[in-house]
Amino acid sequence: MGTFKIEGGHALKGEITPQGAKNEALQILCAVLLTEETVTIHNIPDILDVNKLIALLGSLGVETEKLGKGAYRFKAARVDLDYLQSAQFKEDGRGLRGSIMIVGPLLARYGMGYIPKPGGDKIGRRRLDTHFEGLIKLGARFRYNKEEYFYGVEAEKLHGTYMLLDEASVTGTANIVMAAVLAEGTTTIYNAACEPYLQQLCNMLNRMGAKISGVGSNLLTIEGVERLSGTTHTMLPDMIEIGSWIGLAAMTRSELTIKNVGWGSLGQIPNVFRKLGITIEKRDDDIYIPAHTDGYEIQSFIDGSILTIADAPWPGFTPDLLSIVLVVATQARGSVLIHQKMFESRLFFVDKLIDMGAKIILCDPHRATVIGHDFHSQLKATTMSSPDIRAGVSLLIAALSARGTSTIHNIEQIDRGYENIDERLRAIGARIERIA
Incomplete structure (x- = not known):
């Protein structure tokens, strides 16, 4: 200590x-899982929580290359889905609350997303209901192993829908947005979080080929697309x-x-x-x-x-x-x-x-x-x-x-x-x- x-x-x-913004980094880094093409990110802070997430992405099979101070190149062409069921993943994911945001991208691209109950600051109850209720509304099946505190969502295909979030959760909104960009049809999210970091995520996804409107407001409309491409992004x-x-x-x-x-x-x-x-x-x-x-x-x-x-x-x-x-x-x-x-x-x-x-x-x-x-x-x-x-x-x-x-x-x-x-x-x- x-x-x-x-x-x-x-x-x-x-x-x-x-x-660079810690809370933005945790969202942006998870978004690299949405495409097989290269995503380059600048102004990434060199801090424990962010470095843990970068290491977790590497364990998932994402190619990571450090280009210089605060700059990385990511390519998620070959994601190791078997790692998601491993004991090592349950240990790695548990140590970082931001790891919850890999679930939406993995569900959207591979039809499955798993996460152990994440850690983070002990500042009171920080529930995950908003995340999973939103993903379920998109068509995912939810399961939870109480003995291992292990969450999972699975779907053959996600379908756009209307949803009113029970709280304007920043990470919950980010997770749902990242799932909805590859869903079939149109998703409308009301009572969405609208923090600058979430705006950054939406703008980055739009540059990758997503169709998100209402960015900066609490009403987001997302027209699903078949695939996303690579991009370059600089964090606030x-x-x-x-x-x-x-x-x-x-x-x-x-x-x-x-x-x-x-x-x-x-x-x-x-x-x-x-x-x-x-x-x-x-x-x-x-x-x-x-x-x-x-x-x-x-x-x-x-x-x-x-x-x-x-x-x-x-x-x-x-x-x-x-x-x-x-x-x-x-x-x-x-x-x-x-x-x-x-x-x-x-x-x-x-x-x-x-x-x-x-x-x-x-x-x-x-x-x-x-x-x-x-x-x-x-x-x-x-x-x-x-x-x-x-x-x-x-x-x-x-x-x-x-x-x-x-x-x-x-x-x-x-x-x-x-x-x-x-x-x-x-x-x-x-x-x-x-x-x-």
């Missing part, structure tokens, strides 16, 4: 460039990492420039941080954040009531950044209510922040009230463990702002989502050391 040793309380300065910068660096700049009162952020795909993120009192300047496609030497003040609602920041499906505020917002609020002037609607266990890391001196009232598993210190009382260093990707980075930001030297264990959780984070932070002046 790896460890970070962090000497906090130092201002940072410089430029940092966000990695990771909006969650961009939000993390905004929070880092504010908490450490640092002057930072975040390069090439893709402003058009950031949605509510800049606005939410501005509501916390953080100055965010748009400079071409960069974000410039001045050093907040006088701190930052949380806005109230127009009627004077306490600001509430809650997550919601796109175009609402992403749940992946609520933990960052919570940490940033611990040093603001004023108070804020954080409402985590989508996952019931994501706020349980606040006890570690309370140990560091933060004033946080955990109201219930979904809500926390934060009373900011306005930097009058600095957080104090401590020893802690990273429970998941986003909470882990939030604790890292807290440690970088704290007085003294902190230790964070289980940093493999952070490495799952952030590429070479210690090296990149040292480049802008952070005092962070990785201990094996």
